[in-house]
Amino acid sequence: MTQKRALVVRGGWEGHEPVKATELFLPFLRDNGYVVRVEESTDVYADTAEMAGTDLVVQCVTMSEITSEQLAGLSSAVVAGTGFTGWHGGIADSFRACADYLHLVGGQFASHPGKEPCERRGEAADNFLPHTIAFTEAGREHPVTAGLADFELDTEQYWVLHDDLIDVLATTTHPARPWQPWHRPVTSPAVWTRRWGAGRIVVTTPGHSVDVLENPTVRTIIERGMLWATRTASAS
Template structure:
């Protein structure tokens, strides 16, 4: 069997520590038999030959920009069978100006509600809320999340805009609070998969900081997601 090839693409907003965050998962990929290539920009997406030989893309690029050629290359690779995965803003808050990227991924960060205004002090912790990630009925049977129980976090709780083509493995619910303008609880997907052509996409929204990525359930989901998303059809 040919060795599987993983491409780790990182960059964008430094607040999500893309280098340190991706380094956490390189040993897992190598231990599972992947040849790993690391790129510090999305330029590689426009390299058709490189993408055609890639079985899995792990992206950690928050915000930033992507060119039409780069996005076309990424999309074509996924359609042809390359897996695509990531966590938090590195995949769900990438390339805000690109509607085609949103279409590919199927869900996009909208906000992370904050604490009561009187409890805010101007730091990232203003948006750290206790919340629960709940595994769906589908998630309890899916290889990525089977055996994982609902779990609690105190970190950013992503409010995600999404479409019906995502298969939701876990959700999180944003409650109503007096200082917020919405009038009923809103449930967002927290972990989802998406089939796109011959490719598989996995998005895990928890992962703002290294301690969250080290949470046993979060890390397990991300690692299983890498394996599940990996190419299942032969590269041409």
């Protein structure tokens, strides 16, 4: 059996601890037979030969910028069958100024609503709210999320702008609180997949910090997502 090749690309905003976060998953990839290459920038996306031989890209790059050549290399690889996955801002808040990247991924972080203003202390926890991640009917059957139960988190709750080409496996609902400007609850996708050409994409929005990634359900979703997104024989 031919070994699978995984490319882990990390960088961007240090607040999401891209090195510690990705290191958490390297043993899983290796234990599942992947040859893993780790890159500290998106320059590798412009390497046509490297991308053509990559079966899975795991990206953890919050904000930052991407060149047109790098984006073209990533997009072409996905269209040809390379899987693409990641979590939180490392995939859903990457390259905000690049419309073609947003088109590839299908959803973009817009906000993480915070606590009541009188409770805020000027720290990251100001944006931590207790919330539920609820699986959809599709999610209860999909290989990435089948058999998992709805669960609670107390961390950033992503509000995501998205299109309807994504397949939503789990959602989270933002209530209409008195200090917020919206007037009714808003439900956002929390986990989704997307087919793009011959490629598969999996986005998991929980994952602000390593402790969230270590949540058993979050970790299971991310690890299953890696396996599911990986290039299939039909895309080779």
